[in-house]
Amino acid sequence: MVADRVDRCEDGIESHGTLIHGKGSVLARFSQKIQFVLDESAVSLSIVIEPTEELQSLVSSSRDALSRFFTCRFAWNENDFCDLFRNVQTQFVETERQRVFSPLLLSLVSDGGGVARQGEKQLSPVKSSGLQIFTGCHPWHVRSSSHTLDTVLTTDCGTHAHAFQLAIGIDLPHAIDSGFAWAATESLQVPQSPLRLPSNVRLVSAATLSNDSSGDGLHLRLLESYGQESRMRLHFSRKIYCVRWNGGVYESQGANDA
Missing domain, CATH: 2.70.98.10 (Beta-galactosidase; Chain A, domain 5)
Structure with missing residues (x-):
């Protein structure tokens, strides 16, 4: 060459x-x-x-x-x-x-x-x-x-x-x-994510949920892509009363973090 x-x-x-x-x-x-x-x-x-x-x-x-x-x-x-x-x-x-x-x-x-x-x-x-x-x-x-x-x-x-x-x-x-x-x-520009996530975590999907008995909610699907254990904190504009994760329900103290 x-x-x-x-x-x-x-x-x-x-x-x-x-x-x-x-x-x-x-x-x-x-x-x-x-x-x-x-x-x-x-x-x-x-x-x-x-x-x-x-x-x-x-x-x-x-x-x-x-x-x-x-x-x-x-x-x-x-x-x-x-x-x-x-x-x-x-x-x-x-x-x-x-x-x-x-x-x-x-x-x-x-x-x-x-x-x-x-x-x-x-x-x-x-x-x-x-x-x-x-x-x-x-x-x-x-x-x-x-x-x-x-x-x-x-x-x-x-x-x-x-x-x-x-x-x-x-x-x-x-x-x-x-x-x-x-x-x-042929562009490296990706759509802006509504969440600030670690570089090894992908947002697969996000959807709002509405239920008269449990109130409004947000359904997130996140995927780790580097084979690394990750911890992160999500901040929301509203108080959080419970979190459902891997089939379990976890009560919150009404904070804005999860």
């Missing part, structure tokens, strides 16, 4: 280049544009790949689709230890697979660089950080080494051009919701 030209434009950075075989022949041409989104808390990545006729003579006839493909490679420092999480429906699940199926997004979580983690003494705790890769409709990924991850863009190596849209965020809250939004609309 060789970048022939990199230009800074008004709304991002554009690069153009070629994919070159080890023997020097040009297999494909590409263009790439990076733009800031979400008030510069994430970037969108637009890629166009144009295969050449030379590529056709080199394409394997194997029935294994993952033996030939175009990918977008993400790489990080080989001294950094990252845990890889894939999404299973609306949950993040850690995985060590080489071939990973994750239809919405992937999350790379690091507790700091390799030097920081291997040190015998740490003067201060190292805060974990997560990089989210929003792949939209590209669910297959290949972990080609301990510090590289390839998202399979297409296994079609024909001569027509292909266009792809991906996005990258760092420590974005409610990343699963952003993953759904990116797959549907």
Whole structure:
């Protein structure tokens, strides 16, 4: 892969280049544009790949689709230890697979660089950080080494051009919701939630209830998405007289908290 030209434009950075075989022949041409989104808390990545006729003579006839493909490679420092999480429906699940199926997004979580983690003494705790890769409709990924991850863009190596849209965020809250939004609309902007929730808790549904005997109520369905035990406090504008949770009824002292 060789970048022939990199230009800074008004709304991002554009690069153009070629994919070159080890023997020097040009297999494909590409263009790439990076733009800031979400008030510069994430970037969108637009890629166009144009295969050449030379590529056709080199394409394997194997029935294994993952033996030939175009990918977008993400790489990080080989001294950094990252845990890889894939999404299973609306949950993040850690995985060590080489071939990973994750239809919405992937999350790379690091507790700091390799030097920081291997040190015998740490003067201060190292805060974990997560990089989210929003792949939209590209669910297959290949972990080609301990510090590289390839998202399979297409296994079609024909001569027509292909266009792809991906996005990258760092420590974005409610990343699963952003993953759904990116797959549907190619936007990471999600509807504003009526509740302020921890980043690992999703609001699945909310509905008002009306009952003459017990008064007005609110039915909430919440889902934890990172496999972490969570505690939170909800504040309401009205006094709370009872809470129903997991089939039990808990009396309140008429406070505004639950």
